[in-house]
Amino acid sequence: MDNPTTNSAKITTFCCNWSVKPGLRLSNLSTDEEDKIIVTMCTGRVGPELVMQAFEYGAWGVLICACPLGECKHDANYKTLRRVLLLKRMLSQLNIEPERVRIEWIDTGEVAKLQNAVNGFYDAIEKLGPIK
Amino acid sequence: MAKPKVAFYWNASCGGCEEAVIDLAEDLLKVADAVDIVLWPVALDFKKKDVENLKDNEIVASFINGAVRTEEQKEMAELLRAKSQLVFAFGSCAHEGCIPGLANFTNREGIFERVYKTTESTKNPEGIFPKVKTKVPEGELTLPEFFDTVYTLDQTVEVDYYIPGCAPPPDIIMNAFTALLEGNLPEKGSVLSPNIALCDECDRNESKPEKLEIPEFNRVHQIEIDPEKCFLAQGIICMGISTRSGCGQRCINVNMPCRGCFGPLDGVKDFGLRTMAGIASIFALENEENLSEEDLSKLMDKLVDPAGLFYMYSLPSSILRRKRMEEK
Ligand code: SF4
Ligand code: SF4
Numbered sequence: 001m002d003n004p005t006t007n008s009a010k011i012t013t014f015c016c017n018w019s020v021k022p023g024l025r026l027s028n029l030s031t032d033e034e035d036k037i038i039v040t041m042c043t044g045r046v047g048p049e050l051v052m053q054a055f056e057y058g059a060w061g062v063l064i065c066a067c068p069l070g071e072c073k074h075d076a077n078y079k080t081l082r083r084v085l086l087l088k089r090m091l092s093q094l095n096i097e098p099e100r101v102r103i104e105w106i107d108t109g110e111v112a113k114l115q116n117a118v119n120g121f122y123d124a125i126e127k128l129g130p131i132k
Numbered sequence: 133m134a135k136p137k138v139a140f141y142w143n144a145s146c147g148g149c150e151e152a153v154i155d156l157a158e159d160l161l162k163v164a165d166a167v168d169i170v171l172w173p174v175a176l177d178f179k180k181k182d183v184e185n186l187k188d189n190e191i192v193a194s195f196i197n198g199a200v201r202t203e204e205q206k207e208m209a210e211l212l213r214a215k216s217q218l219v220f221a222f223g224s225c226a227h228e229g230c231i232p233g234l235a236n237f238t239n240r241e242g243i244f245e246r247v248y249k250t251t252e253s254t255k256n257p258e259g260i261f262p263k264v265k266t267k268v269p270e271g272e273l274t275l276p277e278f279f280d281t282v283y284t285l286d287q288t289v290e291v292d293y294y295i296p297g298c299a300p301p302p303d304i305i306m307n308a309f310t311a312l313l314e315g316n317l318p319e320k321g322s323v324l325s326p327n328i329a330l331c332d333e334c335d336r337n338e339s340k341p342e343k344l345e346i347p348e349f350n351r352v353h354q355i356e357i358d359p360e361k362c363f364l365a366q367g368i369i370c371m372g373i374s375t376r377s378g379c380g381q382r383c384i385n386v387n388m389p390c391r392g393c394f395g396p397l398d399g400v401k402d403f404g405l406r407t408m409a410g411i412a413s414i415f416a417l418e419n420e421e422n423l424s425e426e427d428l429s430k431l432m433d434k435l436v437d438p439a440g441l442f443y444m445y446s447l448p449s450s451i452l453r454r455k456r457m458e459e460k
């Protein structure tokens with residue numbers, strides 16, 4: 001895998017604009033560019049290629065924060081879940097820890113849950129270290 | 133006027149791409165008339181030194197098939213690149229790695245161990261393995277180095293055009309030759325087949341479902357396949373959704389699902405992942421709302437060998453390129 005750039009943030013987080021962004025604003029999480037928290041219009045847009053591109057750009061882990069199942073207006077979070085489940089299987093076949101990709105369900109007001117999700121994932125990934 | 137010089141070469145391939153050129157039948161005679169072939173190991177007796185003796189860029193076009201997995205193949209690709217104005221990656225192995233590229237699920241050690249030791253038909257009690265250099269009474273014997281990783285042609289040298297397919301069909305090859313001879317080639321970097329998905333030209337497209345509510349993934353040997361109906365509607369994964377067209381639906385016509393040998397449409401970075409994303413979005417499960425993440429996970433387990441399936445022809449050109457191997 002070529003590394004076009006490396007960045008200091010070890011995890012890349014994709015957040016849904018509708019359910020997660022409001023909470024993100026209220027949280028103490030930094031949304032500076034180098035902290036790699038990326039808001040997308042819907043997690044349905046976070047395809048496996050995008051996830052893998054985050055790894056290509058140096059991420060050690062990728063977190064996807066989506067609307068709780070059944071609550072996505074576009075019904076895309078099931079799609080995202082199916083894709084993530086398959087991606088994890090493909091990653092383990094390629095000897096990359098599937099735990100490096102995580103999906104969390106977060107509702108509009110769940111600020112603490114969002115913070116915990118990001119921090120918890122960061123800790124787990126820090127333990128794993130970079131992809132060798 | 134001197135005829136344009138052309139070279140054909142093979143790297144890690146099965147010979148099918150050579151056969152594909154022969155399959156041009158009478159058209160091959162037309163091509164042979166219009167060009168001066170300076171290298172074609174499968175058919176003509178030119179040697180490496182004949183190519184070395186040419187001036188840089190003296191060959192108008194080199195058509196190189198096969199992936200790159202040995203030092204010798206790399207050397208030949210570099211030599212032909214230096215001597216050619218244009219390099220064509222001919223066929224899926226050169227384009228994307230193809231079946232030889234599945235070796236990227238292991239490495240040299242794994243392959244040698246299997247081939248020279250553990251296959252059921254191997255007897256090798258002394259543990260003799262190929263070596264780059266071997267001393268014999270007469271002197272030193274050499275073999276080209278066998279790489280751990282299989283590479284595509286464009287990971288080895290700069291490639292100007294891609295002729296897709298395993299193997300490329302005659303009309304696609306002839307179109308490329310004609311465009312070259314008539315000076316009608318498109319922009320450099322182009323894949324020389326239509327930039328539309330196979331589904332868009334498939335006879336079964338009318339029965340292709342938008343959404344599929346099938347609780348299982350079926351495999352071709354498990355059900356009787358209706359030859360009129362889209363494979364996806366029968367629960368069989370067909371990769372025509374994301375595969376470039378131009379093959380003339382060869383597999384579909386013999387009632388087999390597409391496995392993606394023509395590779396992706398323009399602009400796709402990882403063909404296997406793009407295809408997986410498409411398949412995963414179609415497989416909407418009935419009553420999904422009532423299923424837990426775990427239930428869904430169990431269902432996804434029914435898709436056997438997803439990496440092998442979605443990367444059947446493209447592992448070396450994927451973002452990861454290969455399986456990570458444990459360091460020893
Ligand atoms: S999925 Fe396969 S069978 Fe169905 S329309 Fe596409 S190419 Fe044809
Ligand atoms: S149907 Fe698919 S796998 Fe078969 S020849 Fe065409 S592109 Fe290749």
